[in-house]
Amino acid sequence: MKDRYLELVSKYTPKENILKNAVVTFLAGGILGTLCELLLRGYMMWFSLSRSESGVMVILTLIVISSILTALGVFDYCVSKLKSALIIPITGFAHSITSAALEYRKEGLVLGIGANIFKLAGSVIVFGIVSVYVFGIIRLLIMGG
Amino acid sequence: METYIYSFLFCGFVCMISQLILDNTKLTPGHVTSLFVVIGALLDISGIYDKIVLYCGAGAIIPITSFGHLLIHGAMDIASENGFMGLALGIFDLTSVGISIAVVSAFFLALVFKPRH
Numbered sequence: 001m002k003d004r005y006l007e008l009v010s011k012y013t014p015k016e017n018i019l020k021n022a023v024v025t026f027l028a029g030g031i032l033g034t035l036c037e038l039l040l041r042g043y044m045m046w047f048s049l050s051r052s053e054s055g056v057m058v059i060l061t062l063i064v065i066s067s068i069l070t071a072l073g074v075f076d077y078c079v080s081k082l083k084s085a086l087i088i089p090i091t092g093f094a095h096s097i098t099s100a101a102l103e104y105r106k107e108g109l110v111l112g113i114g115a116n117i118f119k120l121a122g123s124v125i126v127f128g129i130v131s132v133y134v135f136g137i138i139r140l141l142i143m144g145g
Numbered sequence: 146m147e148t149y150i151y152s153f154l155f156c157g158f159v160c161m162i163s164q165l166i167l168d169n170t171k172l173t174p175g176h177v178t179s180l181f182v183v184i185g186a187l188l189d190i191s192g193i194y195d196k197i198v199l200y201c202g203a204g205a206i207i208p209i210t211s212f213g214h215l216l217i218h219g220a221m222d223i224a225s226e227n228g229f230m231g232l233a234l235g236i237f238d239l240t241s242v243g244i245s246i247a248v249v250s251a252f253f254l255a256l257v258f259k260p261r262h
Binding site for chain 2: 092
């Protein structure tokens, strides 16, 4: 019975075309990176910022744009087409925070938004902090900085 | 001009690797982003990621690996002056911008918009 079920599941699970996905994400991710480089040069020119400052501005722009697109419901459609080309850049981080906030809004401000806003993005922050402590202590002890 | 090409190649490469991991294993996007943050923190050793940013520009700033790199970079900057306490003091020095803006915009957008399915 169980074998039959698994057989049916594998028959009706849509086959992901791995090669096509890889090419699409490579192109889409590359185009996003190139556009951001263009925007970074633009910020340096328009506001006469240094390179690192305009890098921060680029990150802010991406976060705000992807939050608004998530709230409008457009972002999920884009992710279904472009896949991890939108998940791995900082847009995915903003998307996970905004979608969690929208999802749990109905449970109230404190217990809904406040408690659940890091539900998806929390793993990134936790593993970031833990790895910084581990690598940082190792580097301070062995290499001295 | 070369920065645009390297930017395209690096950002596309990182996204492609993550998509290959997603397609060929049972890991979820949450696993992959956490993994890439750890890799970014690891690549800060002896300034490897700083060199990538120098050559690839924004293509190296926007992937989530840059988040791990910025976390440990801020921490090690302060730690070089204050020793071990610097790790705790400086850990969010460079990334607080991204986290706080994401939280504030998500909060106000959630007040205004309804979720759509």
